[in-house]
Amino acid sequence: MTTTTEATEATEATEATDVITGARERIDALDDRIIGLIQERMAVSAVVQDARIASGGRRVNLSREMEILAHYSEALGKPGTSLAMTLLELCRGRI
Template sequence: MSATTSTTRTSTTTSAQSDPAPEAVIDAERARIDALDARIVALVRDRMEVSENIQRVRIDSGGRRVHLAREMQILDHYSTELGGPGRELARTLLRLCRGH
């Protein structure tokens, strides 16, 4: 009976030792978030550049800088995909991409 108890303790201890510490898991996941944030920022900058190009072409051809119907489509898309906060995110993106 003591051999069984000893084996159980050993496998429990081994299992606990192989699990990463919570701090290590948190640090790894935060590193993933930081990498995702860097990609998001790069994508937003790309979006700003594309939007600027569109606005320039629209203005050069006699149109307005802002196309409200298109902005409504974007707001609706983000809202459908992400709910109310998605709509706020889209508003922020649109503000960033309107140019100055």
């Protein structure tokens, strides 16, 4: 025979599993949106680079990249700087 404690623990375990499953599905959906936004950012960055090169400028604007790094760092701390570096590399390639 199942005790009240065992039944409560089983219910709590099932509820936890449901919460985890739902949260993971939401995370997966957010990751898909983030990837889409990064791809969009890459396309916009390519437009900027092309326009800059066509007007006689350089492919990369280091002062602008420093602004981006500072923005991410202020918003997310030190990991934000790493994230921004990765985004910049994805969007302009290695320099």
